[in-house]
Amino acid sequence: MFYQQAEADVNGLTPRSAIILASWHARTGDQAGAERILTSMAAGVPEMEIALPGLIANAGRRPVARAMDGLSETYATFGGAVACPGNG
Numbered sequence: 001m002f003y004q005q006a007e008a009d010v011n012g013l014t015p016r017s018a019i020i021l022a023s024w025h026a027r028t029g030d031q032a033g034a035e036r037i038l039t040s041m042a043a044g045v046p047e048m049e050i051a052l053p054g055l056i057a058n059a060g061r062r063p064v065a066r067a068m069d070g071l072s073e074t075y076a077t078f079g080g081a082v083a084c085p086g087n088g
Contacts (some may be wrong), residue, residue, distance in 0.1 A: 015041055015048060019055065019063050026059035034059040 013021065018041035025033035038055050042048040048055075064070040 013037075013041055015045060016063075019059075022055070022059045023061065023063045027062070031059070 018037050022034040022037045025031070025037065035056050038052060038059065042052045042055075064073065
């Protein structure tokens with residue numbers, strides 16, 4: 001359910017969010033869905049066109065290997081959001 005809600009706003013995804021959603025699609029057998037998300041993200045961030053083939057090839061890998069890595073990433077994201085004036 002969470003992934004479907006996040007994907008509903010596919011145009012508002014950050015590159016990291018798009019990679020996480022694409023990985024979920026690929027790991028659940030929906031490679032076409034993974035490619036669609038990554039291609040949409042790359043269309044919104046032209047510099048990502050260069051990385052797109054590698055992102056698609058690695059879509060089946062877990063973007064966060066361990067729970068502690070996920071917590072670290074979350075703390076860094078929230079810390080950046082709180083530290084930057086005007087976010088929010």
